[in-house]
Amino acid sequence: MSTTLSPTAAPALKIGPIEIASPVALAPMAGITNEAFRRLCQEYGAGLYITEMVTTRALVEKNPTALRLIRHHPEEQIRSIQLYGVDPKIVGDSVAMLVDEDKVDHLDLNFGCPVPKVTKRGGGSALPWKRDLFEAICTEAVRRAGDVPVTVKIRKGINEELETYLESARIAEGAGIAGITLHARTLEQQYSGKADWASIARLKEAITSIPILGNGDVFEGEDGVRMVRETGCDGIVVGRGVLGRPWLFADLEAAFAGRPERAQPGLREVGAAMIRHAELLVDFFEDEFYGCRDFRKHAANYFKGYPVGGDVRRAFALIESLDQLRELVSQLPDEPWPGSSAMGPRGRAGSPRRAALPQGWLASRTMSTADTDDIAGAELDISGG
Known part of the structure; x- marks a missing residue:
């Protein structure tokens, strides 16, 4: 049985007008966090359950796959959708469509995807390098969302030498973004190595007007509580740790409440x-x-x-x-229950790799004509999400 933990100072998570009983969110994962998996996790514990990433262009074009991905079951308490886009106008149009059709309660913008087919055209975790584009997308999404809170998910930067997260967070805060999730790894790290929780603490110190959520290496209930204690973050986001283990949300809820019980299924x-x-x-x-x-x-x-x-x-x-x-x-x-062998890291961590970026992408922190031509196709290879 795990050691009893005392309650943390963050028993609930508030994003704009939305309050979640447990300071835990499910990280969007392609092909995983569809309506079925979200409902399953919700049956085990409270949290913010976000759809897998959906492209804004696919939504505007009424792509059937994209429309299925944003569908929520009546049992889902908060309709939370993650969007991926590279064009401020298209992002804004998709946000307005979701809000006008009353399909969403919370929106999250993905600037953390490290997949080469996304970053090689300037999308995902490559995009915050271009300050002006990042700001334009955040600003337009917030403007078109109205009263629906918009959050962003970012990484530390391209690599350890080219960090962007603190500047991106200030830009997002200034644009009216309602919360920030930091995956405490760089683009080049992918999912390898150890998440740098110290960067979450630095972000929390720098940004105080909106909630900061930490993401990376939360595999047990104790990990979640420890992240909050060590970094001061307002909530945590779990991804790979919940694969084949939806009861992790029960463990996290109990850990944050200071209760000793943990799921140990046979x-x-x-x-x-x-x-x-x-x-x-x-x-x-x-x-x-x-x-x-x-x-x-x-x-x-x-x-x-x-x-x-x-x-x-x-x-x-x-x-x-x-x-x-x-x-x-x-x-x-x-x-x-077999004990520790059923716990710990899950999924493929992979290995660090050199960032796949458009030619000349790092030459400037602002968009050029060539950059605009490259990024125009950044959504085209991603079907629906």
């Missing part, structure tokens, strides 16, 4: 969560085969640390129906 309980996840995916896709096929990629994460053989894992990765999944779960041995 293999049969894990199997029940897998069935629930698949059922929600079938409901989301409105197609049993497609929902089950989408679930396949989650199975290995649920089994992390548990004594499950390769043949069983492969069988779960080939399911085609809910009945087939239920039958496989019924055959799982009644194994208890």
Whole structure:
């Protein structure tokens, strides 16, 4: 059993007019944080559950995939959507559409994506390097959002020598942004190495008028409390730590409340969560085969640390129906929680890599004609999100 932690000074998170009972948010993850996964996590604990990243151009063009990604179930208490865009006008148009059609309660702008196909055209975590473009997007999004709060997610910068986060945060604050999430890694780090929590503390010291959320290396309830204590941040954002482990939100809620209990599911309980996840995916896709096929990629994460053989894992990765999944779960041995082997880092951390950027991108902190030509296609390769 984990050590009891006393409550922190941040039992709730407030973003504009929105108050969340627990200072925890789910990080948008492509192909993961759809309506089904958000509902599953919400069943375990309170938090701010944000959609996976959706491109603003796809929304304006009424792309069916994008429209599905922003859909929220009536059970979802706060309709939170993350947008990715590179053109201030298109970003503004997409924001206005969501607000006018009453589809959103909170908007988050993604400036943290490190994927090369995004950054090589100046998007994602490469974009804050251009101060004027970053400011224009933030300003237009806030203007068109009206009373709906807009937050941003950023990284530390391109690399350790080319940090932008403090300047970007001041620009965002001046533009009326309602909160800032810092993934405490650089673009070039990707998801490798250790998150620099000290940078979250520096950001919190620099920006005091709006909430600061920390992101990076929160894998246990104790990690979340420790991040708040060490950095002074107002809340935390969890990503990879929740893969195959939606009960992490229960652990975080208990840890922040100072309660000792932690989720320690046996293999049969894990199997029940897998069935629930698949059922929600079938409901989301409105197609049993497609929902089950989408679930396949989650199975290995649920089994992390548990004594499950390769043949069983492969069988779960080939399911085609809910009945087939239920039958496989019924055959799982009644194994208890395996302890530390089921905890800690999850997902692929990868390795640091040189930033993929448009030619000459770093020559100036402001946009040029050549930069504008490069960034024009930054959304075109990203289907819906």
